Amino acid sequence: MTSAFQFRLLMLASFCWLGIQAGVITVNSDIPNNLEQQEGRIVGGQQTDIANHPYQVSIGLDSAVLIHICGGSIYAPRVVITAAHCLKGRYAYTLRVVTGLTTLADSAEQGVAVQKLIYHSGYVKKTHANDVGLVILKEALTYSANVQPIVLARTATVVGAHAVATGWGKSDENAQKMSEVLQAVELQIVDSLECCVQYATKQYVITEEMLCAAAEEGGKDTCQGDSGGPLVVDGTLVGIVSWGIGCAQHYPGVYASVPYHFEWIEQQAAVYM
Numbered sequence: 001m002t003s004a005f006q007f008r009l010l011m012l013a014s015f016c017w018l019g020i021q022a023g024v025i026t027v028n029s030d031i032p033n034n035l036e037q038q039e040g041r042i043v044g045g046q047q048t049d050i051a052n053h054p055y056q057v058s059i060g061l062d063s064a065v066l067i068h069i070c071g072g073s074i075y076a077p078r079v080v081i082t083a084a085h086c087l088k089g090r091y092a093y094t095l096r097v098v099t100g101l102t103t104l105a106d107s108a109e110q111g112v113a114v115q116k117l118i119y120h121s122g123y124v125k126k127t128h129a130n131d132v133g134l135v136i137l138k139e140a141l142t143y144s145a146n147v148q149p150i151v152l153a154r155t156a157t158v159v160g161a162h163a164v165a166t167g168w169g170k171s172d173e174n175a176q177k178m179s180e181v182l183q184a185v186e187l188q189i190v191d192s193l194e195c196c197v198q199y200a201t202k203q204y205v206i207t208e209e210m211l212c213a214a215a216e217e218g219g220k221d222t223c224q225g226d227s228g229g230p231l232v233v234d235g236t237l238v239g240i241v242s243w244g245i246g247c248a249q250h251y252p253g254v255y256a257s258v259p260y261h262f263e264w265i266e267q268q269a270a271v272y273m
């Protein structure tokens with residue numbers, strides 16, 4: 001006997017599956033605002049050193065001191081990959097990119113100036129669709145042990161793969177401040193259908209251009225302030241920190257899929273390589 005609940009789950013699963021296959025899922029436009037994603041610092045992570053993640057950068061708002069707003073990953077000497085939501089509505093001259101640092105407060109460091117912000121034309125704030133963007137630097141970075149580019153993943157990541165996310169975001173969703181020292185957290189890639197079904201109960205849609213990651217044991221996630229930063233599997237960039245409901249609550253973190261956006265990234269970056 002199928003209960004109404006099972007039936008509903010089945011409907012959700014079919015909806016998710018069809019949407020993912022077709023890549024054309026569009027979303028209910030009445031997303032309740034109280035469910036808006038939390039911005040975030042890594043939850044349940046450990047302190048790490050930039051030398052272990054030399055592709056990680058901080059995107060800072062240029063004021064009296066630099067204010068960290070998002071993470072990013074070095075792709076080429078003048079190209080940093082981040083989330084569209086970190087860039088939309090901002091101007092290049094207000095941002096700076098800090099590389100090679102483990103502790104952000106150390107930064108008498110003023111980072112490098114930004115020439116241009118590029119974000120995906122299909123980015124939609126409400127649905128978090130196509131949350132990918134590039135920060136083009138005015139000058140080329142000089143690579144060193146602590147400043148290195150990361151290779152992009154070209155093929156879809158397997159479910160259960162071990163991934164690591166890094167950032168200076170909040171260590172829980174209610175924290176007042178960002179983390180001063182770079183944090184790393186180990187996560188696993190979550191089945192997109194499962195993730196889609198979970199989020200469908202909250203009227204959010206997981207599309208094929210997103211991927212989900214979480215820890216089986218719970219208590220680990222990216223959070224506000226980690227956005228735009230890297231999710232890495234086997235030394236390749238597979239995801240860009242994008243959104244989630246809460247941090248390390250009952251929902252996986254959602255990342256823009258790098259394999260999906262590979263061509264967009266390559267095309268946009270080509271001019272600056």
Ligand code: ARG
Pocket residue numbers: 037038039040041169221222223224225226227228241242243244245246247248252253254
């Ligand atoms: N939107 C957030 C930011 O701007 C990232 C949130 C990630 N949330 C999560 N539960 N993984 O920093």
